[in-house]
Amino acid sequence: MSPVSHDADDPLAWAREYTPILRSYQEEYGETKPLSGYTVAFASHLETKSGVAIETLREAGAEVLFAPSEPQSTHGDVVDALDAREGITAFAWEGMTDDEFDAAQHELLEEEPDFILDDGCELIAKVHAEHPDVAAQVIGGGEQTTAGITRLEAMEEEGILQFPVYGVNDTPMKHFFDNVHGTGESSLTNIAITTNSIVSGKDVVVCGYGYCGRGIARKARGMGGQTIVTEVDPRKALQAHMDGHRVMDMAEASEVGDLFISATGNREVMREEHFEKMQDGAILANSGHFDVEIDLEALEAAAESTSTPKEGVTQYHMPDGRRLNLLAEGRLVNLTGPFSQGHPAEVMDTTFAMMFVAAYDMLVDGPDLEPGLYNIPDRLDRAVAERKLETLGVSIDDMTESQQAYTEEWEHPDSSF
Numbered sequence: 004m005s006p007v008s009h010d011a012d013d014p015l016a017w018a019r020e021y022t023p024i025l026r027s028y029q030e031e032y033g034e035t036k037p038l039s040g041y042t043v044a045f046a047s048h049l050e051t052k053s054g055v056a057i058e059t060l061r062e063a064g065a066e067v068l069f070a071p072s073e074p075q076s077t078h079g080d081v082v083d084a085l086d087a088r089e090g091i092t093a094f095a096w097e098g099m100t101d102d103e104f105d106a107a108q109h110e111l112l113e114e115e116p117d118f119i120l121d122d123g124c125e126l127i128a129k130v131h132a133e134h135p136d137v138a139a140q141v142i143g144g145g146e147q148t149t150a151g152i153t154r155l156e157a158m159e160e161e162g163i164l165q166f167p168v169y170g171v172n173d174t175p176m177k178h179f180f181d182n183v184h185g186t187g188e189s190s191l192t193n194i195a196i197t198t199n200s201i202v203s204g205k206d207v208v209v210c211g212y213g214y215c216g217r218g219i220a221r222k223a224r225g226m227g228g229q230t231i232v233t234e235v236d237p238r239k240a241l242q243a244h245m246d247g248h249r250v251m252d253m254a255e256a257s258e259v260g261d262l263f264i265s266a267t268g269n270r271e272v273m274r275e276e277h278f279e280k281m282q283d284g285a286i287l288a289n290s291g292h293f294d295v296e297i298d299l300e301a302l303e304a305a306a307e308s309t310s311t312p313k314e315g316v317t318q319y320h321m322p323d324g325r326r327l328n329l330l331a332e333g334r335l336v337n338l339t340g341p342f343s344q345g346h347p348a349e350v351m352d353t354t355f356a357m358m359f360v361a362a363y364d365m366l367v368d369g370p371d372l373e374p375g376l377y378n379i380p381d382r383l384d385r386a387v388a389e390r391k392l393e394t395l396g397v398s399i400d401d402m403t404e405s406q407q408a409y410t411e412e413w414e415h416p417d418s419s420f
């Protein structure tokens with residue numbers, strides 16, 4: 004692979020170095036441009052790694068239109084550098100309001116993309132709800148988050164999906180790494196940087212023991228935190244218990260936690276009845292969905308006043324003298340805090356590689372798919388895993404012929420019957 008550029012003015016240079024799978028696609032498709040003639044819409048948190056994904060789509064020949072998936076996480080230097088390139092158009096800027104974010108997504112959709120790569124399903128939902136003529140022409144899409152998949156399942160159930168969508172989130176190469184390791188490490192890193200406070204020795208309450216919660220809890224314990232998990236699914240709760248975390252309901256956890264991190268995809272996981280019990284100095288962070296996991300209205304209503312003791316920390320002063328510290332205004336702490344840079348680049352390399360192959364497969368290989376939500380074919384998942392191992396210089400074994408046969412036959416010569 005060719006060496007990466009070290010142009011000091013190129014905001015993507017550092018991320019490019021840690022995204023070798025995306026660079027390998029740029030190299031492989033830079034000449035043949037298999038996506039030429041297609042317009043790909045791309046919504047994501049806009050920072051350096053998604054910037055490399057956008058340039059990879061462009062390098063493979065696509066016209067790329069991009070917008071944020073969350074208005075507060077945009078890095079302006081990345082947007083400006085990409086927008087200056089021919090064939091890439093930004094519908095984004097740093098510091099957008101929620102209304103401007105909505106308007107920009109609509110403007111993007113009016114450009115009639117052929118394919119939509121989404122993060123949270125906002126673009127796909129908007130094209131169906133408000134641009135039906137555009138939706139009717141879209142060839143397909145890909146969705147990278149758990150919350151987005153939930154919305155797509157609801158759309159499929161209602162029978163309103165107009166095109167096929169690959170559920171990129173549900174592929175092992177995405178959620179085993181991005182959700183577990185990416186969210187785990189980047190949430191704790193950003194909490195530590197924002198608060199300048201130690202995790203070790205703290206009672207860390209992780210709400211939700213799905214892929215993200217599991218990663219956060221495992222890594223918090225690795226840092227010396229005393230982990231507590233809350234759940235609504237008895238099997239996940241049992242899994243957390245068997246993994247060695249304390250499991251309790253939120254009412255009990257509220258009384259003992261020093262640091263609360265929510266990763267459920269659900270709303271109002273921390274709410275009034277919990278704020279009433281939390282200890283003075285408790286830290287509240289959301290790593291799950293938008294800004295809905297902590298009931299911000301209830302927190303505001305319960306407090307007498309607020310202050311900002313540190314950038315990225317809003318302190319709520321309760322009438323009884325307790326102070327609750329909310330990070331990143333209740334938005335995703337790993338993506339929207341003042342020091343946050345999102346997931347580590349190596350992890351996003353894999354996620355965006357899956358998004359890239361989703362677009363490539365539907366646009367270039369053209370499987371005959373009816374509108375609906377589809378799992379990414381296993382061959383694509385394996386191919387990205389193999390490419391990742393190659394970039395890491397890691398080799399694995401091939402099954403011998405006899406081993407292969409053993410996995411395919413039901414009559415085993417060495418069985419006793």
Ligand SMILES: NC(=O)c1ccc[n+]([C@@H]2O[C@H](COP(=O)([O-])OP(=O)(O)OC[C@H]3O[C@@H](n4cnc5c(N)ncnc54)[C@H](O)[C@@H]3O)[C@@H](O)[C@H]2O)c1
Nearest residue numbers: 148149150211213214215234235236267268269290291292
């Ligand atoms: N911060 C990030 O960068 C990032 C990255 C990936 C995913 N996410 C988001 O994180 C959220 C979780 O993703 P995941 O992949 O772990 O999903 P998941 O479905 O694997 O896990 C969610 C878990 O939360 C539990 N849960 C639901 N409601 C709850 C409640 N009220 N209290 C306690 N537990 C509850 C569910 O039972 C489930 O086990 C989603 O919104 C996803 O989009 C964030």
